[in-house]
Amino acid sequence: MDDIRPPVAQGSTRFLDELRLHIRQNGLAYRTEQTYLFWIKNFIRFHSRQHPKHLGSHEIEAFLSHLAEQRNCSVSTQRIALNALVYMYKRFMGVDVGDLRFSPAPAPKRLPVVYSREEIAAILSHLRGVHRLQVELMYGTGLRKAELLSLRVKDIDFGSNNIFVRGGKGDKDRTTMLPQRLKSRLIQQIGHVKRLHAQDLLDGYGEVYLPNALSKKYPSAATDIAWQFLFPSTTIGKDPRSGTLRRHHLHPSALSKQIRKAVQAAGINKPAKSHSLRHSFATHLLGPVHTNLAVAVMSKKSPIEERIARFGGPK
Template identity: 70%
Template structure:
């Protein structure tokens, strides 16, 4: 249950708990809280455990230069660290640190890992049950792994053929497509959740974690079927907020392990990444002729430039250009693969 915010003792006046309390009052997502706290701690350790109030703009610049020149971090990593420190000083400590001067990290454009349709099909053939359905949803709907595992029963709308993504990246809600071919499997999964939930209620459990103030606003929702996770964990565990035993969603490491095994079994010589199925979803839609704006909305990108990365990996024969090699007529046996090494085919 590491995606549930643990409680912060109100009487704690220590620096990091106070920062966490401020972030939560600002309404930022828990993932943002974790990221900001991580970078603030690294900044403090870099400055030999001195209190941030005793540090200033020059110390921030030195830390950001260190990340770029000594740690060889990406531009995105440096920007995240900068955002965390700007929040720390401007919003939490109310100290102006504008006009920072530092060396920007080198901009490396990393192309996403994309599986071909044949590779996706082969990987799926080595998955079974709920794990196969999870990967099918990431590929068929463009879901991030965290979004997939956070789905509740109520988020599957068979009537409108939509999947509702709640609190995605940037704490934003959106809808994406519900593949019609997955409807029977989803109905079976919901029936399984229904039976498991009934057993949990009988055993004295059954209350699921509810985000933010929903638990106080809708006290009966926690034990309703609609709010149960679509992919529940195999065991119940203590809620870090209250200590109440409840069933959370499947842990991402369990899915990652199944994907690694399936990719290896399929003989696919590409990194085994859950996120690669989301990349493949976007790339294959682009190949099918759908416009970038539509794909941007389905993926939940706030900036079209993020979606444009897929134009660099779309299967159009080198940006639509036919190689001169492909215009040549075959020369005969000399082009046999083993002939290059002096070995008879």
């Protein structure tokens, strides 16, 4: 359950605890919170554990230059560290760090990995059961791995042939198409979830994790079949937020391992990444004539990303 935010002690005056609360109050995703805290801790350690209030622009520049010159970090890694530090100083501490000048990391242009239709078929031939269904869903819908694993039973709408993605990248909701050929297997998967949930209730479990404050707003929703994860874990675990024993969704590492094994077994000499299924979805959706356009669309940075790429930081 490492995608559930742990609680922050009430009334804590620790700097990092107050920063965590600020991040949560501003609605940033938990993955963003984890990433920002990781780089901020690295920044503090780099400067001999000095409190950030005693550090400033010069120390930020030294740290970012160190990432490029000594640690050989990529430009994307350096950009993430920059975002974390600008958030801490500008939004949390209210300190304007000004125009930062540091050694930029090299920015090689890399095209996303795209599997051909034949390679997709070969990968699928080496997958079985729930993992094959998961890979077919990612390829057939363009879902990210985290979005796939976060799906609940209620997010599959057979009537409108839609899949609802809740709290996707940028904490935004959206819909994507429901592949017709996967309908029967999704119905079977939901049947499996219902049987597993019924047994959990008999065993004294059956309460699923609910995001935000939904557990208070809808007290009975946690045991409702509609809110159960579409791909539940095979084991019961402890919720780090409340200590409650409950069944979460399958761990992302299990899916990554299966994809890696399938790509190797298929003899494909390309990186085994779940996100490549999303790139393949976009490319094949546009068709072979528009392959270059698909690659450009999947590679294109937003205006904000372009601005940060020039190391100006958020305005």
